[in-house]
Each structure stands twice: as C-alpha cells, then as structure tokens.
Amino acid sequence: MNSSLIFDGAGSGPMLAAAASWDGLAAELNTAAQSFTSITSGLADQAWQGPAAAAMMQTATRYASFLNEATAQAQTASAQAQAVVSAFESAQAATVHPFAVAANHNSFMQLVMSNLFGQNAPAIAAMESDYEQMWAQDVAAMVGYHGGASAAAAGLPSWTTALQGLSGQLSGALTANPAASALTSLDSAASSGPLANVQQNIINAINAPTEFLFGTQLISTGPTPALGGNGTTGNVPISLYANTEALVNASVGTGSAVPLLVDTGSQGLVIPFQKVGGIVGLLQLGLPVSGGISGYSGGLDYAYLTYNAPVNFGGGLTTGATPVDVELFAWPTSLSSALNGGWSFQNFFASDGASGVLGIGPNATGPGPSIPTEHFVNSAFNQGVLINETPTGQYLQFGAPPSGATALTTLSGAPITNDLTVEVTPPGGSTTIYSNVPSIVDTGGVNGTIPSSVNASPGDTIAVYGPNHQELYYYVYNSTYFPTAVSSGELMNTGAAPFINFPAYISNDANTMTFYSSL
Template sequence: MAVRRRQVIGVTATVGALVAVGAAPAANADFDDLFQPFIDALSAVDPGIAADTDPGSALASLDSLFDGWYQNLVSTPIHDLDQWLFGAADASAAGSAVASGSAATAADTFTVPLQVNAVTEPVVNVSVGGGADAPVLVDTGAAGLVMPIWDVPWTGITGLPTSFNFGQFGNSLDYFYVQLPTTVTFTDAAGDHVTADSSVDAVLFAFPANFSLSGPWSIQDYLGPANVVGVLGVGPNALGPTPDSIPTAALPGDLGKGLLIDQANNELIFGANPLTGGTSIDGAPWTTLDLSINGGTHQAVSAVVDSGGVYGTMPSSVLNGIQPEQNGGLPDGTTIAVYQHGTSNLLYEYTVHNSNGAFNSPIVTSGDSMNTGNIPFAQQPIYISYSPAGTGQTIFGGSNAIQP
C-alpha cells in the first residue's frame, strides 16, 4: 500500500525536519534585510559594500556612495512607509499579546482543545491576524507556522514582509513563501484566548519536488487526510522553515516556556511542564536515541521526535540485514524499542503491523537518521521545552504533580 508521509526533509535529504532552502533573516529583522542578497552579490566585486574591511582602499568611495544611496532611496523610505502603514511597535496595540486579556497576561498555563485526525495527525485551531479559526497540524519536526497566503487576512498583517524563501515538505512538495509579521491566537474550550506576536510563512505557490504530474501541487493536497490548512511547527531545534519565529515560543510570560502534547486527553497545554517524573532528553526534535530492533543490541541513532511524521522512518543502516517489504515498511511482527541515549530507560516500544490492511510501520530509508513519527505521542504525553534556547528538551511521559 502507498504510505503518505508528512515528515519534512531538507535540501540535504535529512529526514524529519522542515527546512527552508536558504537562510531566512530573523522574524523581527528590518525590511532592508530583503536586499541583503543584492548587497552580497555586489560584495563579490567590492568587498567593502558588505563591510568596511578596507576603508583606505580605492573602492571605499564606492562603498560610501552605495551606502548613502541605499539609506536615502531605499532603507529610510521603506521604514517611513512601515511606520505610516502600521505605526510604531506598541505592546498595548490591539491584537498584541499584552492586549489579549487577562488570560494572556496573568495565566501561567493555558489549555486548548486538540484532536487527532487520520490516526497520526494532532490538530489545533489557530486564528492568524484576527481571522477565522483554521485547523493546523501540530508538528514538532518543524519550526514556524506555514499556511497558504489566502488564509491570512491582510488586515491582520502588522508590518512589512521580513523574508521571501523556499521550503520543502517530505522531498515531495516545494513551496515559495513570504514571511509576514502578524498575530497568532489560540482559544480554549471556554472561549478565552491567548495571542502571540509572531509571523506566518504565507505560501504563494507550491509545486512537486520531483515534477511528477501526479504529485501534490498544494499544501492541502500534500497534507491530505490531516484535513488541515497548514502546519504549526513547534520544534526549537528543527531545521526550518523559520526557527527564529515559532508562535508557541512567542506566547506571553510563562506560556512561552513550552507545550505539552497530550493526545490521549485531547489537550495542548502551554506553559511550564505540568507533569513530573518524565524522562528528559536533550534536543527537540533533533536528538540522539538508542534503538533496539527485535530485542537486539542497542544502537545509537540520530533521531527526530516528530509528532507530524505519521509512522516515521527507519534508516536501513540499523536493520542488521532485515529487508523492507514492497511497500517500504518493515516486516510484520518486527519489534521496535527506543531508549534514552546511554541508559536503559525505555521511552516507548511497539510491534509493527504490516499485513491484512493494518499498517503502522516506519518507512525504510537510506542515510543514518530516524524519524519517530507520531507513535510515541500516541502512547504518552510529551512535553517540548524551549529551554535551553535554540536546542530545547523533549520530556517523555510523567504524571500530574497534584493528584485530585
């Protein structure tokens, strides 16, 4: 059977992360960062244009001339236009995190409903720029909010674009997007809401990565059974597309510390980890895990703990001669056990089903990295911590700190 995979792959064919094809500037970067590629191109002729490395050279005058032209004719007018259209940054402005009500400024925890579509797809609703709620996939294997530009209300854009770039899903779908500053709002079951000042990667167009006429031509086609309009990437050390602009990390106060994905109870909980006694590993989603196949010796493997990875992937290098089936999955009855690296602490285990219409197998791939898929999230709550900055932590399991 054909298996649709939602894990995302970078330009270096690394499994399990969504990555932009190029380095995007910071989400709050100046609009003139958009002109950096042109500056870089000119720097190939005149290194002084990018930086005054040799102000005494004959080219220094060209450097000064370009800088003056750029500031007077490009940078200053653009910034003036930005201020005229959107006003100065103000935490009290409507739609900002501070203006979102007491739930945004006082609460140290906030819970929103979560549902699981198509067995492996955790989904929550978000409102972008004050628009209608839209379902998005909660994806620990990616960073940043990606959705079609027609789902982003222009009235909710809070500034000028901060970057244009390419991204890719699963080595199957390429897309070109513009990063737009906006607000991202989550609503709980009681109707209260909390808002982050963040950005959205608004997709302008998409096309099959392998140019197959039968391939997906839009995010909706690619995401298929998930029944969502976009992807909410929440992984602090995911490869992209915009790890510097993760809406859940931009939530106000303690709410931005991390999030608990509790699929069994259909909840996504923002704030400090409400559970105790879990097993913590460094990195989220990228980390090192120990893997045992069919009870064999533990093998260290680079891994992506990926809630949006469907049933995941398994590198052929760890299979010790086990051959995949025609559908790319492992043989029926194969057992997989995953441990905290360097310890005997079991994180999760399961038996592969790959016969009689049942399927929960990782897809065998080349390379040396593994994607967990959604299996561990289906078995236990998993907390994604944004500390330490840039790498984060993943905490498997745990129990309520206060028992009723």
C-alpha cells in the first residue's frame, strides 16, 4: 500500500512549484522593500517635514520592516518546501517499487496454487520473508519521511503574528490620533468625505481580528442576495457607488459575500485574504499556484498569492475553480496615496465602496491571470456579460447577448479599442474631430481621462461617438464631467459615462462591446 501511494500521484512536482512561487514572491518582496525604503528616505530628506511627516515616517518605517520580514519569511517558506521535496524524494528512493511488490505477490500466488503436496512450502516461506522485508523497508522510509516533513513544517514561519501586527498598527493609529476621536462626534457629517473614511477605518479595526482568522465581520456590511438564473442566463443585482462605480456581491471559498468593483478596465479577481475566510479560509484553499506583486494606478502595490477557488455570486451562480489573486498586504507608491488610505488594500478601495476588484475586460492586461466570469459551472453563462447601470435596472446578466434589444453600436476590442471618435466644440467655436482615438471603455474609471492629444479646455463640449456615428455620451469639460488630463501617449478612459446612458454587453469570445438602446 505504501509503495503504491508514494509512487502514484503528482509526486514532488506541486511542492517544487510551491517552492518556486515562494522564492519568486520573496524576490519581489525584497525589490518592493528596497524601492519603498528608497522612496520614503528620499521624501524624509526633502518634502516630509514637521510632526505629521515624522508620524508618517514612523508608520512607513514599520511597513518597510514588515516587507523585510515578509521577504525573510517567504525565503524560509521556499527553503522548507524544498526540504519537504528532498524528504519526499529520499523516501521514494528508499521505498520498494510497486513492480517488485507485485512480482512478489504473483510468485506467492503461483506457489500457493501449485502446492498440492506441500512441495512449495520452502519457497512460499521465502516469498513471505521477502514481503516482510519489503514491508519493513517501506515502514522505515515512511518514518524517515514523516520526520523530515515534520521538521520542515515546524520550521515554517508564522505569518499570523506579522499580519496581526498590521491590524494593531491600524488600531493604534486610530486610538492615538486625537483628530479621529473628535471627528467621531460629528454624526451629521460622517456619511461622506474624509469623515466617512475615518468611520470605515474604525469599522475595519473592529472587524480586523475576526476577519483575519475566520473572514467574519463583527460589524456586517450587509450585501444583498443575488437574483439567480435560469438555464441560459444568470442575473445578479449591482449597486452604483457615487453614481459612477458598479458593485456586485460575491464570495470566494469559505468567505462571506462582499462588494466587488465591477471593472471592465482590468482582468481577474483580486480580493484581500480577510475576505476569503481569513487565515483559516486561506489554508482551506490549498496550495497557491503562483504569487507575486502587482498594483493599481493611483498609487497602490500589493503582494498576493494566486489560488484556484470557486466564486459564488449567489442564487446558484457559481464558477468552477478559477484563479483568484488573494492580497496579503499592500503599501502606497506615492505620497498622495499614503495620505489617502493607501496603507491597506481595503482602505484604498474604501472610497469606491468595494472590498475587492472583479476585472471582466477580455483584452485588459491583468492584474489577474483570467476572468472568473468565463468559468461558470453552467458553461452557458461563460459567453459574456451584460452590464446594466441605467436607472431602469441595475444588474449583471451572464450568458448570451440580450434578445429582442436594439443594438446601437459595437466596439471591436473590450475594453481597449480604437473605434471611438471624439468631437470637441469650444463655446461659440467650430468643432474639431478626432477619429480612432485609442481608448479604454472602463466601468471602473469613474470620471475617466482625456489625453493631451485631444485638444480640449475647460468649458468645451466634448461628444464621444462609436461606429456609425452613434453618440455614447457628451459633457461640458470640467463642468458636468471631470476627466483627468493625461499625456498624449496614454489611452482615453471613458469612465462611467457610456454605461450610465446605455446597457453594454461584453462578448468574451468575440472580444467586442455592444451598446443597446434599452432592455
């Protein structure tokens, strides 16, 4: 039995892959720590002055220390995984091969079947003696394997202490900050702006211990249930945060349902480890398949491990095991981000009302390896997704394109396309037309961007058209819509505007985005 078990299966391959993943994570963490230390040291020598800057520098130093500690722990995890591989391979080499065991069994049975007059008794005894020696050899190999693997496991570093230290820093910062105590008394103003961020930070600090261990909140955020689906399409409700960003509730692994930012401008699901069931839930996901460091524009980088896990939208809408990037910890990459909640993944996205990001753009470049909504258990749902953010109904519909609806225009490329035309009209002036503007049609882009190659000034009327000169949206620059100006080499980001006006269907297979008049 032991011979069969140790020679069957995947062997040392998965553990070798895990060791390589930990080694890669350690290398990226080390690079991040060095870069982070260099940036903060430079700021301390130049721009960061005064008591607030000193307090920020203390926090930055703690995070840099944590990155260095995490690097060492990842290196140790890689080494211990390699030790387990060595123990396994040594045990396998010391174990009797199943072919030898099978040969012994066959010879024994032939001797027994032909032993009519007892003439084979000595040979049978010899076969039994050989088998006992094989058994003893296997037992010795297993004892050695158990000792080697146990020693490697005992040498694994504890991530729990370090991560709990982060939660303690957050709680300590809130307790020590007199401004936070004063702001909590301003109930009438606590529903928006900076005060809402303070309130969210306090809730995060209260929820941190149980979220860390079990992924359960003491103060619930109360997601709404899904609508469910039939055999060909599946619907889930969405909500709009600040009338610009769509949120959908879903759970990963044993975690509770949490709001995820529906982002056509990215690919893959990224979610904090607290939201997949905490450390306990993370362990239940099994071994990670990869890991590394990634980030989002706006000033946030994060370390992650990738697990294969189901994503549950409720109402029976569940994916198969699909790659999910689980964020372990995050850090700001700019001073602006550091001052506006970029010290944790959840705080960074708190201003969007989201706990994670669901990227559904077929030709977007990461940060995740694949799109979860292409891996439903019901394969009919994998064709595409309809995004309806219009006032008449707010939901996602997975599956085939909507039937009976009037298609207005189809963009080749989703979300990145060259099919948009931009018309700029100054007050009382003539219109300038820009054709085939490189763009990203991005539900998560808020108010979007406008490149300097499109010559526009505040007060100009800007209209954006798809093929067939179908108007998708228009606005008065910096009056009714506020896109951020970017350099000419960057994409124009539409932001939420076209999705507020029209439902849009993304075809995963065709890599297209079709806008409809109504549903």
